[in-house]
Amino acid sequence: MPVVDAWMQHPTVRHANHEMFESLRRWTGMERLREPLPVEVTVAALAAADVEIGLAAAWYGPEGPLVSNDEVAGFVAGSRGRLRGVAGVDLAKPVTAVRELRRAVEELGFVALRIVPWLWQLPPTDRLYYPLYAACVELGVPFCTQVGHTGPLRPSETGRPIPYIDQVALDFPELTVVCGHIGYPWTTEMIAVADKHANVYIDTSAYTARRYPPELVGYLRGRGRRKVLFGSNYPMITPSRALEHLGELGLDEETTDLFLAGNARRVFRLGDHS
Structure with a gap:
C-alpha cells in the first residue's frame, strides 16, 4: 500500500549533530554525522517502506537555519520525485519570514510550513506566529507543528x-494545522482538539506503531480515521521501523489507506485524494 510520510527531514551535518539531539542519539543509538548524508540514502530508506512521498522539512531556529529552504530544495531536486519540501522560517523576523514562506511555496514548490515551538521556546499562540498563519491561509498550505513532550533537551x-x-x-478557523508527534502525554487533549476543529489533524511521527497510545489507536479505528496521518520522524526513526507492527492495530483496509496516504494527500493537496 503506498505511503506518504508527513514528518521527516533529510539532515545536514549541523542539524544531525546539534547538542539538543543528544538525548535522541542516546535513545536511538544514532551516531553523529561525519560527512553530509547523500540524498540517495534517504530515498532508499523511504522506498524500503513503500513511501511514495516524504515531506522533507527545513529547520530554522534562533541560531539560524539547521536545514535551509534552499538545501531542502536541493534534496527534493535530487530525490527523483520521492521528496516534497516543507518550509522553515526565522520566527523572530515576521516580515522576512512571510516573504520567505511565499518564496518557498511560490518559487520552490513547497507544500507546507513547519515551525517547531520548543526550538524557539515560544508557544504557537505567540504573536510572532500570527502573520505566518494568515500567510498560510492565503497560500493554501498547512501549518505543521510539534505537540507533546519534547524528546530533545528543551522544555516541553x-x-x-x-x-x-x-x-x-x-x-484561524481556515488554517489547516497538522500536529506532529501525537501529543503524548496530552494525547486525549490532542484528540479533543482534533475533534473540535475541522482543520486540525494529528500525525504519528516520532512513534513506532507498537508505541501508539491506546486512545489514539481507538480514535484511528473510529471517528478519527480521516484525522490521523502517518509520519516517521526520519532519520531518528525509519519508516520501515515505524510501520513494522502496523498490522497489530486492527485497522481495516479503508482506514489503513487513509492513515498511510489518503489523508496526507488530501491535507497537503498532493493529488489522488481519498
Missing part, C-alpha cells in the same frame, strides 16, 4: 494542545 510546555493549538484554531 510549548507542546500542549490545550490551550495553544485550540486557541490558534479558534483564531
Whole structure:
C-alpha cells in the first residue's frame, strides 16, 4: 500500500549533530554525522517502506537555519520525485519570514510550513506566529507543528494542545494545522482538539506503531480515521521501523489507506485524494 510520510527531514551535518539531539542519539543509538548524508540514502530508506512521498522539512531556529529552504530544495531536486519540501522560517523576523514562506511555496514548490515551538521556546499562540498563519491561509498550505513532550533537551510546555493549538484554531478557523508527534502525554487533549476543529489533524511521527497510545489507536479505528496521518520522524526513526507492527492495530483496509496516504494527500493537496 503506498505511503506518504508527513514528518521527516533529510539532515545536514549541523542539524544531525546539534547538542539538543543528544538525548535522541542516546535513545536511538544514532551516531553523529561525519560527512553530509547523500540524498540517495534517504530515498532508499523511504522506498524500503513503500513511501511514495516524504515531506522533507527545513529547520530554522534562533541560531539560524539547521536545514535551509534552499538545501531542502536541493534534496527534493535530487530525490527523483520521492521528496516534497516543507518550509522553515526565522520566527523572530515576521516580515522576512512571510516573504520567505511565499518564496518557498511560490518559487520552490513547497507544500507546507513547519515551525517547531520548543526550538524557539515560544508557544504557537505567540504573536510572532500570527502573520505566518494568515500567510498560510492565503497560500493554501498547512501549518505543521510539534505537540507533546519534547524528546530533545528543551522544555516541553510549548507542546500542549490545550490551550495553544485550540486557541490558534479558534483564531484561524481556515488554517489547516497538522500536529506532529501525537501529543503524548496530552494525547486525549490532542484528540479533543482534533475533534473540535475541522482543520486540525494529528500525525504519528516520532512513534513506532507498537508505541501508539491506546486512545489514539481507538480514535484511528473510529471517528478519527480521516484525522490521523502517518509520519516517521526520519532519520531518528525509519519508516520501515515505524510501520513494522502496523498490522497489530486492527485497522481495516479503508482506514489503513487513509492513515498511510489518503489523508496526507488530501491535507497537503498532493493529488489522488481519498
